[in-house]
Amino acid sequence: MDFAFMKETFLSLLSGVPLTLNLAFTSVAFGTVFAMILALMRLSGVSVLAAVAQAYVFVFRGTPLLVQIFLIYYGLGQFRPALQEWGLWIFFREPYWCAVLALTLNTAAYASEIIRGGLQSVPHQQVEAARACGMSGFLLFRRIVFPIAVRQALPAYGSEIILMVKATSLASIITMMEVTGIAAKLISQTFRAVEIFVVAGLIYLIINFIITRIVMAIEWWLSPHLRRPPAVEPRLEAAHV
Amino acid sequence: MQQLSYFELVGFGPNGWGWALLTATGMTLAVAVCGFLIGSVVGTFVAWAKVGGNLAIRGIADGYTTVLRGIPDLLVIYLFYFGGSAALGAIGSLFGAEGFIGVPAFVTGALAIGIISGAYQAEVFRGAYQVVSKGEIEAARSVGMHRWLMFRRIIAPQVLRYAIPGLGNTWQLVLKESALISVTGLVELLRQSHIAAGSTRRPFDFYLTAAVLYLLITWVSTYLFQRAENHSMRGIRRAS
Amino acid sequence: MKLFKAFGLGLLASALALGGAAAQERTVKIATEGAYAPWNFTGPGGKLEGFEIDLANDLCARMKVKCEIMAQDWDGIIPALQAKKYDAIMAGMNITDKRLEVINFSLPYASTPHGWGVMKDSPLAKLPGTGTTVSIDKDPEAAKKAIEAWKPLLKGKTVGVQGSTVNSQFLEKYLKDVVEIREYKTTEQHDLDLTAGRVDAIFAGHGALKATQEKPEFKDMVITGTGMRGDVLGRGVAVGMRKDDAELKKSFDEAIQAAIKDGTVKKLSEKWFKIDATPQA
Numbered sequence: 021m022d023f024a025f026m027k028e029t030f031l032s033l034l035s036g037v038p039l040t041l042n043l044a045f046t047s048v049a050f051g052t053v054f055a056m057i058l059a060l061m062r063l064s065g066v067s068v069l070a071a072v073a074q075a076y077v078f079v080f081r082g083t084p085l086l087v088q089i090f091l092i093y094y095g096l097g098q099f100r101p102a103l104q105e106w107g108l109w110i111f112f113r114e115p116y117w118c119a120v121l122a123l124t125l126n127t128a129a130y131a132s133e134i135i136r137g138g139l140q141s142v143p144h145q146q147v148e149a150a151r152a153c154g155m156s157g158f159l160l161f162r163r164i165v166f167p168i169a170v171r172q173a174l175p176a177y178g179s180e181i182i183l184m185v186k187a188t189s190l191a192s193i194i195t196m197m198e199v200t201g202i203a204a205k206l207i208s209q210t211f212r213a214v215e216i217f218v219v220a221g222l223i224y225l226i227i228n229f230i231i232t233r234i235v236m237a238i239e240w241w242l243s244p245h246l247r248r249p250p251a252v253e254p255r256l257e258a259a260h261v
Numbered sequence: 262m263q264q265l266s267y268f269e270l271v272g273f274g275p276n277g278w279g280w281a282l283l284t285a286t287g288m289t290l291a292v293a294v295c296g297f298l299i300g301s302v303v304g305t306f307v308a309w310a311k312v313g314g315n316l317a318i319r320g321i322a323d324g325y326t327t328v329l330r331g332i333p334d335l336l337v338i339y340l341f342y343f344g345g346s347a348a349l350g351a352i353g354s355l356f357g358a359e360g361f362i363g364v365p366a367f368v369t370g371a372l373a374i375g376i377i378s379g380a381y382q383a384e385v386f387r388g389a390y391q392v393v394s395k396g397e398i399e400a401a402r403s404v405g406m407h408r409w410l411m412f413r414r415i416i417a418p419q420v421l422r423y424a425i426p427g428l429g430n431t432w433q434l435v436l437k438e439s440a441l442i443s444v445t446g447l448v449e450l451l452r453q454s455h456i457a458a459g460s461t462r463r464p465f466d467f468y469l470t471a472a473v474l475y476l477l478i479t480w481v482s483t484y485l486f487q488r489a490e491n492h493s494m495r496g497i498r499r500a501s
Numbered sequence: 502m503k504l505f506k507a508f509g510l511g512l513l514a515s516a517l518a519l520g521g522a523a524a525q526e527r528t529v530k531i532a533t534e535g536a537y538a539p540w541n542f543t544g545p546g547g548k549l550e551g552f553e554i555d556l557a558n559d560l561c562a563r564m565k566v567k568c569e570i571m572a573q574d575w576d577g578i579i580p581a582l583q584a585k586k587y588d589a590i591m592a593g594m595n596i597t598d599k600r601l602e603v604i605n606f607s608l609p610y611a612s613t614p615h616g617w618g619v620m621k622d623s624p625l626a627k628l629p630g631t632g633t634t635v636s637i638d639k640d641p642e643a644a645k646k647a648i649e650a651w652k653p654l655l656k657g658k659t660v661g662v663q664g665s666t667v668n669s670q671f672l673e674k675y676l677k678d679v680v681e682i683r684e685y686k687t688t689e690q691h692d693l694d695l696t697a698g699r700v701d702a703i704f705a706g707h708g709a710l711k712a713t714q715e716k717p718e719f720k721d722m723v724i725t726g727t728g729m730r731g732d733v734l735g736r737g738v739a740v741g742m743r744k745d746d747a748e749l750k751k752s753f754d755e756a757i758q759a760a761i762k763d764g765t766v767k768k769l770s771e772k773w774f775k776i777d778a779t780p781q782a
Contacts, residue, residue: 081433082479083472084440087451091472094458094690095465097697113699115683182331189333195683200335204576205684208665211603213343213580221332221340228331264717281547343580446573448547456543456572459536459689462696462718 022215029206029219036199037223043116043188043198047123048181054124055131062136073132080129086190089122093194119191127184134180138173139165171242178235182228189224199223270463271470278457278467285453286474292370292449293439297432299375304382311387322383329380335441341373342366342445370442370449378435385427389420422493429486436478450474528567529749530587531557531740535572536687538712539773540593540738543572552708552773553591556610559765563756576665576686579604582741588749589742593706595667595735605744607753609737610766612780613708614728615668618695621721625702628654630727638731647727648675655680661691661700668704670733692719708774737780 061073080088096103096112103109111117142165150164192201203220207213265276273279310322329337393416401415443452454471458464533541533553541551549570561568570591573581578590582604596606614634619625629650637644656679662669664684672682683700685691691703692713703710710724740753760766761779770778 078479079472079476083475084437084451086440086443087454087468087472087475090451090455090458090464091468094693094697095468097693097699098463098465100697109698113697115699186331186333189335192335193686195685200333203336205664207580208576208669209599211579211583213577213584214340217336217340217343221328221336224333224336225328225331276545278545278547284547339577343577343584345584444574444577446571448572453547456535456547459687459693460538460543460545462689462693462716464693 025210025212026215026219029216030223032206033199033202033216033220033223036197036202037227039196039198040185040188041227043119043123043191043196044181044185047120047127048184050120050124051127051131051184054128055135058128058132059135059139062132063139077129077132080126085122085126085187086193088126089119089190089194092122093118115191115194115196119188119194119196123184123187123191126187127180130183131177131180134173134176135169137176138169141172142168167242171239174235174239174242178232178239181231181235185227185231186224265461265463267466270457270461270466278453278461281453281457282450282470282474285448285450286478288367288447289436289439289449289451290478292367292374292442292447293432293436295367295371296374296439297378297435299371300378300382300431300435301428303375303379304386307379307383308386308390311383312390326380326383329377334377334438335444337377338370338373338441338444341376342369345369345372366442366445366447369445370439370447374435374438374442377438378431381431381434382428385424385431386420388427389423390416392423393419422497425486425490425493429483429490432482432486433479436475436482440475528569529561529564529589530569530571531589531591532571532573532578532582532587533557533590534575534578534592534687536575536689537593537709538689539708541591542712552611552769552778553593555769555773556760556766557591559760559769560753560756563759564752566752574686575663579741582743585743588746589740589753591740593709593738594741596737596739597667597670597733597735599670600741603744605742605746605750607740607742607750608757609739609780610757610760611708611770611778612730612737613706613774613776613778614730615671615704615706615734616710616724616728617702617704617726618692618710618713618722619702619725620695621723623701625654625658626723626725628726631725634728634730636731637729637734644727644729644731647729651726652676652679655702657681658701659683659699661685661694661703663688663691663705667734668706671729672704674733688713695722708776708778711774711776 058073058076061069064070092112093115096118100109103112111121146164146168147160150160155163188198189200191198192204195201197205199220203216206216210216269276271277271279271282307322307325310318311326314322397415397419398411401411406414439449440451442449443455446452448456450471454467458467461467533549533551535541535543535549537551539551541549541553544550549572554570557568557570571587573586573592575592578592578594579600581587582590590604594600596609600606617625617628619628630647633647635644635647655676658680660672660676660680661683662672662685664686669682669684672680676682683691683694685694688703688705688709691700691705694700695703696718707724707728710722713719714722714724740757742749742753757766766779767777770776
């Protein structure tokens with residue numbers, strides 16, 4: 021192993037980290053909002069809404085993310101005239117927004133299940149107690165349901181964020197120069213695939229390690245009454261591939 | 262040259278890609294099933310290491326799952342593809358074997374998927390093992406069963422029962438992961454769609470077809486796993 | 502024990518037999534991209550076709566070896582050669598100094614200039630020099646002038662190019678500060694983005710551009726600007742091999758010389774490129 025070369029590679033790959041994080045967090049942010057809507061649709065009791073949400077989740081969890089990215093980027097390019105007419109082309113023209121859209125739609129499907137699980141885990145006694153105190157509607161949701169649900173969903177949400185960081189590597193395939201994209205470019209210049217991919221893997225490991233720690237800290241901060249962080253394993257979710 | 266209709270494109274006619282897509286779907290299934298089985302073997306050993314190993318073995322097993330779950334699967338596949346035969350070539354030349362030690366893309370792909378899904382399956386098996394009650398294991402020991410017999414008769418059947426839902430999830434993951442193998446040149450469903458999309462300049466038609474075929478596989482396999490779960494749980498009373 | 506011994510001996514014998522067979526008739530595995538028409542591409546039903554497929558079959562017949570042609574993604578094509586996934590590359594790959602550092606090349610078997618593909622209604626359709634060709638090696642002054650003449654029109658445009666190619670190196674070297682370069686995995690992908698309007702122009706080999714024009718969706722694409730050769734654009738397309746494979750290089754060289762001499766290369770290139778792409782001596 022050539023450590024000088026690996027150090028140099030590490031430094032060049034670092035320049036891709038901002039874009040990797042940008043893609044991951046932008047899509048997690050948009051995805052969370054969308055996921056909330058989907059989860060509420062599922063739990064709304066209106067069968068049409070629930071069915072639509074369920075079908076959405078099935079489709080986006082049942083197909084590879086790579087296929088979704090290609091479909092959105094190259095596939096929709098086939099309909100440029102129509103998209104231009106609706107003024108949507110400015111959006112689809114940019115590979116960045118296509119990547120964000122694909123990642124957002126994808127994470128929303130997974131996250132909606134996590135949120136639904138969190139909301140359903142709220143003990144009904146708590147809700148009844150709150151009702152007995154005269155809370156209802158939004159106040160009940162804000163003070164009781166939401167905080168409990170968030171705490172329940174947090175470990176799984178942490179895994180979801182890590183899966184998204186990993187998933188951003190697929191954006192390299194539609195010309196985005198994030199960590200994997202830069203790695204591919206370096207390989208084309210040096211032809212040293214193994215060393216470069218090892219270093220790239222290391223960078224992802226470091227990013228994900230830091231995120232895991234942050235999520236654990238938030239978990240600790242959100243459970244003052246337990247203070248012994250629950251040893252619950254995050255529920256194993258299929259990764260985004 | 263006239264624009265072909267969608268059904269001519271994906272059909273079985275002279276300009277159709279129907280057979281190519283079907284063969285590629287078969288390849289996707291083959292590489293996913295092989296990868297899944299390799300992952301089961303790897304997962305079993307890693308789960309065993311995590312439950313019963315000493316400190317060093319447990320450390321290695323933990324390291325393996327952490328690393329595999331922390332780096333993008335695309336990178337793992339690239340590493341296997343480029344690193345795998347380099348490593349084999351080095352080992353081969355130690356023994357005096359000259360020249361070509363190629364690993365076919367199928368084998369690299371199945372191995373890479375196996376190693377990745379092994380990390381997930383290990384967690385599934387470990388979780389399921391923890392459900393098996395200690396009393397049963399003690400009872401098995403007290404009637405004089407040896408390790409292997411106990412594993413075969415007591416542990417494996419029960420672990421499998423509780424692992425089925427988790428394994429179903431992992432299978433879906435493996436199926437979708439097989440799409441990443443397209444980067445190594447194995448002509449599976451996604452790669453065939455690329456080729457067709459590039460050759461005909463009709464990406465939407467082909468990627469959509471690929472998505473539908475993946476969904477179809479997911480749908481059928483979800484149904485099969487559900488049936489397996491119902492079957493395995495037939496003797497268990499569930500609290501409602 | 503005896504059984505084991507017999508089994509072991511059998512294995513050894515069969516290994517020897519295999520080794521013997523390999524010495525007599527070597528199977529040469531050749532990688533191509535399968536997405537670079539008309540050099541090499543995948544036809545309906547997934548069959549590999551193109552200039553290099555025909556030429557490879559011809560060369561292998563001359564070399565009296567069995568050939569197996571396989572498709573491989575372009576950006577990993579050299580690392581995978583080094584990883585011994587195959588023995589040779591025939592994928593429209595130009596001889597460049599950079600590549601010579603890591604692999605070996607045969608004599609060139611074809612050569613085309615490189616240039617711009619743009620849509621007919623684009624302002625870039627009027628890039629100066631259309632129809633002429635210049636070699637950066639032979640006439641550096643004229644080449645420099647031609648590139649300078651492009652710059653005002655190209656300023657601020659987005660250009661698509663396939664990554665890890667002589668074309669991307671050319672853009673990096675001469676036009677990095679003028680245009681935004683976007684790297685694609687295949688030429689087919691940047692073709693799609695040219696019609697989709699995500700890039701204003703593509704830079705590629707003239708052979709590939711001509712083949713793209715043949716597609717009905719690309720009838721409005723034109724090839725503009727001075728055609729470029731030489732320097733980072735390489736010294737012709739050749740077979741890539743591992744450095745330690747001297748024997749293979751020798752037989753490829755002989756076969757290519759023979760194929761150029763008897764006009765096979767000319768015939769095949771006229772069939773696929775509609776021009777004579779035989780490398781000039």
